[in-house]
Amino acid sequence: MPTSDNRRISDLGTLKAIAHPLRMRLYRALFVARTATASQLADQVDEAVSLVSYHLRKLADHGLIEEAETRSADGRERWWQPSSYGFSIHDEDLRDAPELAAASAAFGRTVHEQRALMHHRFLDERHTWPEEWRSASVSSEWLPRxxxxxxxxxxxxxxxxxxxxxxxxxxxxxxxxxxxxxxxxxxxxxxxxxx
Structure with missing residues (x-):
């Protein structure tokens, strides 16, 4: 059962693990799905099941995800879930640790690129959404001092x-x-x- 806490990442291994672009996509897909198998996630990210399974095990090795209760009738499929309600990286954990700062910057760039792709996709497909969703979408910028x-x-x-x-x-x-x-x-x- 995932905790309702936001996990604080402060070690280099975990930060490098989640900074990997495919692992971040898998983590995000699993967070949205709540629970999923490697084959379900492989369909979502358009990658081979064996590759997805490998990266899921790496995320699990670092405690970012965990096995979930099986939902398969035969119990052969391995189900996964996030181990917490998200995670965070704090600047004070990166001070005096250049390798952590570099890994955090790499993670930030990966996340930014993936977020931009998500938004670009919405902009490209905006016309396919019903009017209520087009009207409800938000895009704002504020520049306060x-x-x-x-x-x-x-x-x-x-x-x-x-x-x-x-x-x-x-x-x-x-x-x-x-x-x-x-x-x-x-x-x-x-x-x-x-x-």
Missing amino acids: LTAAELAALGEELDAVVQKYDQRARAAEAAGDTEGRENVAVHLHGFPYRG
């Missing part, structure tokens, strides 16, 4: 709002309310910049 403490507080508040909606949706789905629900990506970046 904040202190570091204000930016941190803003991030915490926004995170709490998204988690509230996600937990509400998960509870509704568990109760059988699946009508009209779609996977939704909410990407947020908040960072200082000059010029």
